[in-house]
Amino acid sequence: MAATVSETLLAWYDRHARDLPWRARPGAAPPDPYRVWLSEVMLQQTTVAAVKPYFAAFTARWPDVEALAAAPEDDVMAAWAGLGYYSRARNLVKCARAVAERGGFPATEADLRELPGLGAYTAAAVAAIAFGQRAVVVDANVERVVARLFAIEDPLPGARKAIRSAADSITPDRRAGDFAQAMMDLGATVCTARDPRCLLCPLAQACAARAAGDPARLPVKAPRKPKPLRQGRAFWIERDGAVWLVRRAGTGMLGGMRALPDDGWSAQGDGSADPPLAGAWECAGVVRHVFTHAALELSVLVQRDAPQPAGPGEWWPLDRIEEAGLPTLFAKAARLVRAS
DNA sequence: CATGCGTGGGC
DNA sequence: TGCCCAAGCAT
Numbered sequence: 001m002a003a004t005v006s007e008t009l010l011a012w013y014d015r016h017a018r019d020l021p022w023r024a025r026p027g028a029a030p031p032d033p034y035r036v037w038l039s040e041v042m043l044q045q046t047t048v049a050a051v052k053p054y055f056a057a058f059t060a061r062w063p064d065v066e067a068l069a070a071a072p073e074d075d076v077m078a079a080w081a082g083l084g085y086y087s088r089a090r091n092l093v094k095c096a097r098a099v100a101e102r103g104g105f106p107a108t109e110a111d112l113r114e115l116p117g118l119g120a121y122t123a124a125a126v127a128a129i130a131f132g133q134r135a136v137v138v139d140a141n142v143e144r145v146v147a148r149l150f151a152i153e154d155p156l157p158g159a160r161k162a163i164r165s166a167a168d169s170i171t172p173d174r175r176a177g178d179f180a181q182a183m184m185d186l187g188a189t190v191c192t193a194r195d196p197r198c199l200l201c202p203l204a205q206a207c208a209a210r211a212a213g214d215p216a217r218l219p220v221k222a223p224r225k226p227k228p229l230r231q232g233r234a235f236w237i238e239r240d241g242a243v244w245l246v247r248r249a250g251t252g253m254l255g256g257m258r259a260l261p262d263d264g265w266s267a268q269g270d271g272s273a274d275p276p277l278a279g280a281w282e283c284a285g286v287v288r289h290v291f292t293h294a295a296l297e298l299s300v301l302v303q304r305d306a307p308q309p310a311g312p313g314e315w316w317p318l319d320r321i322e323e324a325g326l327p328t329l330f331a332k333a334a335r336l337v338r339a340s
Numbered sequence: 341c342a343t344g345c346g347t348g349g350g351c
Numbered sequence: 352t353g354c355c356c357a358a359g360c361a362t
Contacts, residue, residue: 043358050348050357084346087360119360139358157341184358193356194351224355253345267344292345328347343362350356 005149005206006172006179012202013182018189020048021055026178033105033130034065037095040122040129041088048188054083068093069100077256078325086257086327090250091117107131129177136168137180141187146170147219148191151208155220163219191215229295232265234330235275236284236302236337242315243334244276244308245324253291257327258316260300260334261309267294275301276309284340287332300333302340 003011014026022039024031038058042051057079062068068076073093080089094116099105105112109127112118118126124135138146143156143163150166152159172179190201196215198204209215237244248259253266263271275281281301289296308315316324321334 040358045346045357045359047348047357082347084348085359087345091360117360121359125358137358140356141358181358188358255345290347292347293343345360348357351352351354 004172005170005203008202008206009182009186010172010175010178013178013185016185016189017178017181018048018185021052023181027175030130030132030177033126034068035059036130037065037105037118037122037126038068038092040125041092041095041117042083044088044122045085046083050083054080065096065105066100068096071096073256074325078258078323081257081325082328082331084328086255087251088117090256105130107133109133109135125180128180132177134171134173134176135180136164136171137176137183138164138167139184141184141191142167142180144193144219145183145187145191145203148196148209148215149203149207151212151218153218153220155222157222159219227290227293227295228267229297230265230267230270231297231299232271233263233275233299233301234260234287234333235262235277235281236260236300236333237277237306237309238302238304238318239306239308239315241319242317243321244306244313245316245326246311246313254327254329258324258330259326260330261313262298265296265298267291276311277303277306279303279306284337287329287336289329289332296329298329298333300336302337 017026022035039055042054062071076093077089080086098115109123112126113123121139124137127133128135128137146163146166152162154162190197194216198210198215204210207215209218245258246261248254248257250256261276264273265271281303284300284302287298287300289298326334
């Protein structure tokens with residue numbers, strides 16, 4: 001009798017699994033749920049290479065969920081700076097506190113799904129990888145592999161239901177966590193988006209898209225909308241070797257992060273608010289930055305020997321600016337000013 | 341179900 | 352260079 005897809009893929013995984021800091025060896029006992037959860041949240045829409053240093057820093061500083069639960073939210077936000085999608089960091093703290101309160105991570109997909117920041121994907125991934133439960137784990141890699149394997153022609157996101165159903169049909173009862181990671185490894189290293197390496201693929205014989213001749217065509221995706229270009233201004237207010245920093249509102253773009261004061265620019269529109277101080281401003285240059293839904297040209301205006309602006313904020317020492325936890329946009333602005 | 345939400349790397 | 356892409360979630 002021919003081997004099933006999951007048997008073939010697990011045999012491939014036993015030989016070719018990537019060695020990642022949050023991962024157990026194939027077939028070994030499940031890794032620490034805290035490390036699985038933390039890595040999965042960091043990996044949401046984020047590459048392995050970007051995650052690695054953050055995972056190392058977080059686990060060194062907060063070795064377990066109780067330690068993370070006890071951390072001030074601002075410290076976690078600052079430690080997350082540069083990784084993007086900052087609502088993840090806010091939910092990370094909420095989730096850690098909920099888990100510490102209940103005495104540990106729940107072990108079922110349904111209970112994991114109730115935690116802040118755990119959606120369908122992450123709940124299934126943690127259930128399978130950390131707790132050995134059978135769960136249907138569908139991320140963008142799995143969508144691509146499954147769409148090709150079954151030659152699903154319907155465009156995303158409409159095809160989600162069919163893809164999930166097909167993924168369910170090949171998910172094994174045993175080693176569901178290894179199977180999920182194997183699918184993701186296959187998608188990341190072999191069944192890649194642009195140029196699938198079918199000659200290296202353990203599932204090539206079973207792949208309907210390969211049989212049809214053009215696997216790279218799948219999955220079909222809806223066309224994306226054009227990205228508007230926004231203009232904004234940020235204000236660098238310096239005095240006695242310190243710069244004036246504010247904290248952005250808790251939700252929305254760069255929500256909850258430390259920042260330079262600005263003129264109210266957003267993904268929806270250009271900035272128009274007055275500067276936080278009267279007086280003359282010198283333009284240090286323009287930072288170009290691309291967000292998910294808009295590109296931004298941010299003019300950085302400087303005033304030195306300035307009085308303290310009205311409203312909340314803090315003077316941050318320039319020699320410790322790296323520790324402020326500025327998101328990349330404002331880190332770029334800081335580099336621009338300090339280079340000028 | 342569509343939209344808002346970061347960032348860096350590859351081609 | 353500009354575009355696509357990456358282990359999605361909340362609303």
